[in-house]
Amino acid sequence: MINREELFKYKPFQLDKITKEKIFGNIITELSRYHYENCNKYKKICDALNNKNPLIPVRLFKEFELKSINSANIVKTMTSSGTSGQKVSKIFLDKETAAMQTKVLAAIMSDFTGGKRMPMLIIDTKAVLKDRNMFSARGAGILGFSMFGTDITYALDENMNLDIETVQKFYEKHKDENIFIFGFTYMIWEFFYKKLLSLNITLPKNNGFILHGGGWKKLIHQAVSNDEFKHGLSNTAGFDRVYNYYGMVEQTGSIFMECEHGRFHTSIYSDINILNYRDFSVNNIGEEGYIELISVIPKSYPGHILLSEDAGILLGEDDCPCGRLGKTFKIIGRIKEAEVRGCSDTFE
């Protein structure tokens, strides 16, 4: 039996290595068994590799429709928003998996926000949600985080122009509260920060926070570092707390949050391994390699153990100065030979 309820007895960053291994390991083993029995393509992969817990490369979700449920039980299909001409990943959700995504995301976020809803400004356009049956990763991200917001306001119009009047009114209306700004990294930088600079507008200080993710690859091309990003937004948008998160549409919900010390954290719902480039063995702390992502959420599709196309370095385990337990890591970038692939930061 897949007993994920056990995890909800604990806080998201409460379990040390040994305690986590027991509970988390069991769930992953059971999920592998479940997918083996319910997804024919997954079974074939296991049998061909003679491996009960195979690594599934994320690009496989583009090539094949992988699901462990009957089509009749699909309530939502999520896609990675690939740029034009590229194949997109398709992720099929049933009620149970969709609910688990929400529950896990709420638990992780609450650890950082204190669990209170805050006035929310989304640096995006409402148009991204127009097709309600087919969510891009971008739409799914916005909706997923919306439950933490009140007075939800979109800062961009359909043409990605900043509606500065709306933004200024929003800051004024909520000046005595903590505001929550959410957006994809690239869009916050391009359409919010740069626009504020060009308008020569400095928004008033606020004690809330900015949460961003999903688009660091484009910024690496522009050579914008994480520090520069934080510094820029502190100076123009008035926020000293800027949190980055790492995650992918194939494991929506179990995101990796960056703490105050600039490290990405696994929670009790997720794990990572950094794999050696040559032989895929598990690397030690400090060695660069492929990022393997593990999550307890995917049950309607076999995405619980994934090989990403990102490179990273493990920084430590159960020893982050922020006090949260679990592994910490940093991301180096995209693996060079990996197919050029859109992420949630793409927009058409």
Added chain:
Amino acid sequence: MTNLEKYCNIYRKVFELDNNSDVTTLSFQGIPLWDSIGHMNLIAALEEAFDVQFEIDDIIDLSSFEKGKEILTKFGVDFN
């Protein structure tokens, strides 16, 4: 208008149902329009109509018409 009528009408409005349609059996993902977008619309409409602010757990728990009544009762809305 009683609170119950007001409550029912919000479901009809948010999910684009006829004026006299039965809403008491509705549940999250049970009809196409009560998806995650519909859910956030429902939350916003209920908060405005009853002047309450739900906690994150309430938003997650509000998975059916009946459950919504329970949650609002907790906030002091009288359905009797």
